[in-house]
Amino acid sequence: MKRKDPRKILIIRFGSLGDVVLVTPFIDAVRSRYPESSVALAVKGEYEDLFAADSRIDRLFSLGGRTSSGRGAGMYYLLWQVRREGFDAAVDLQRNPRSILLSALCGARSRAGVRTERAGRRRLVQRKVRAELPHVVDRYRAALPQLAEVATDRRPRLVIGDGVRQRADELLAKGGVSEEDMLVGVAPGAGRATKRWPATKFAELGRLLVERANAGVVLVGDSDERGLADEVASAVGGRAIVTAGRTTVGELAAVLARCRVLVTNDSGPMHVATGVGTPVVAIFGATTPELGFAPLGERDIIVSRSLECRPCSLHGSERCPVGTFECMEGIEAQEVFEKTLSLIGSTYEPARLPEMSACRPH
Structure with missing residues (x-):
């Protein structure tokens, strides 16, 4: 020293x-x-x-x-x-x-x-x-x-302990997930309403992932987002499980490490996924990457609309200032699905998750 x-x-x-x-x-x-x-x-x-x-x-x-x-x-x-x-x-x-x-x-x-x-x-x-x-x-x-002169990676890196990983694996296993299943994480929550892509669009995306990509969908988030996650999972109609509100943040990281991709709003799980090496499709509405919080993974994809009113706030708000919510309503599920599919890749094993009613962990 x-x-x-x-x-x-x-x-x-x-x-x-x-x-x-x-x-x-x-x-x-x-x-x-x-x-x-x-x-x-x-x-x-x-x-x-x-x-x-x-x-x-x-x-x-x-x-x-x-x-x-x-x-x-x-x-x-x-x-x-x-x-x-x-x-x-x-x-x-x-x-x-x-x-x-x-x-x-x-x-x-x-x-x-x-x-x-x-x-x-x-x-x-x-x-x-x-x-x-x-x-x-x-x-x-x-x-x-x-x-200033230190050369290190700008990307976040999280270390998952064995005990935390085991608890996350057990939670997924209770939901009917096997180690071979291909999973896509979905984080429908965010701190403010104008940062949230509509739940109906997340549900449409979930159905596309299940029906056309043979993926299992894992809804993640904190306890405040449990209701939103349940709503999306119910609308997906099967092969979707909810871990939102059932994990610590360490277990959230372990769940995301099991996912091939995370589809997320501009929110905390976006950076957690990058920290465990899982690429993200990040949907930006009221906020923009230029504010300094863009995901940093090499394969990460940002989906947004170029509008003169963006960004309308630093951290989002509870209502759209111009009343249209075009920054989120203008993003279609098909576009997000195609971006997600590009990260999943063309070779994967179909998920074998049972129907949703049988796969929710308790």
């Missing part, structure tokens, strides 16, 4: 799912630049099992996770934990009040933070200035100028 290199480095990114996944290239770069340093990561408790088996991280802290006594780990407990570690450097990749507080009070002599690019994103949304903003992966990296 060089004399001035930090012994212990704390990286802070509490959420959300996609943003946390996109921290992994930064971790790779830090590891490459400081191979003898100890690297710690602070995330929300719900993201712990994404990193529990990741050897790149020496110490994992969680906000809102569980302490050894079973109590919730709040901000004060987290501060107490990190201050005991004696960190030399802290990098805040979130820049919200809680992450700023943790960075300021963790005891690190050296502190750095990511630039939020709020002004540039406002210009793109409000004035439709057609300038591509730096991808969030590159903004994270720029938080530490010492990483």
Whole structure:
């Protein structure tokens, strides 16, 4: 270790799912630049099992996770934990009040933070200035100028633990999925309504995948998206199973690793899929890739409509500002199916999933 290199480095990114996944290239770069340093990561408790088996991280802290006594780990407990570690450097990749507080009070002599690019994103949304903003992966990296000359992959990379993989395999097996079945993941949810392709179109896509590609369809998402996933699966009419709301985020990653392709809105699962090497067909509506959150896989495909009103917001909204929702309504299931088929490839074994009524895991 060089004399001035930090012994212990704390990286802070509490959420959300996609943003946390996109921290992994930064971790790779830090590891490459400081191979003898100890690297710690602070995330929300719900993201712990994404990193529990990741050897790149020496110490994992969680906000809102569980302490050894079973109590919730709040901000004060987290501060107490990190201050005991004696960190030399802290990098805040979130820049919200809680992450700023943790960075300021963790005891690190050296502190750095990511630039939020709020002004540039406002210009793109409000004035439709057609300038591509730096991808969030590159903004994270720029938080530490010492990483400028480090050559590492920009793509996120997740490590799935054996236990997490086994639980995901068991969940799929309960739904009638065998190891030989060809699966397509479908993530119909997103944080805001204008980022969601309509459920009826996802259902139409699901039927095309089942009937014309002999694929099994796996509906993924969090507990808030369970109802939406059930709605789509019911409309598909068979050979569709729902794992939304039944998995941790680590198990979600393991399920997506089993899929040949993920069809998704601009949402967290999009980046999780890239992190496990599964190509995505990403449907963008209110938001655009130029805002800095495009998927980074080599084979990923983005489907969108070129409209003067896009992007209409930074993170989507609950209603279309012009009342037409053309950015999503104008994308047909047949087009998305053809893009998906191009990623599946021409050689695959037909899925042998039973009918939906018999294959829902409980």
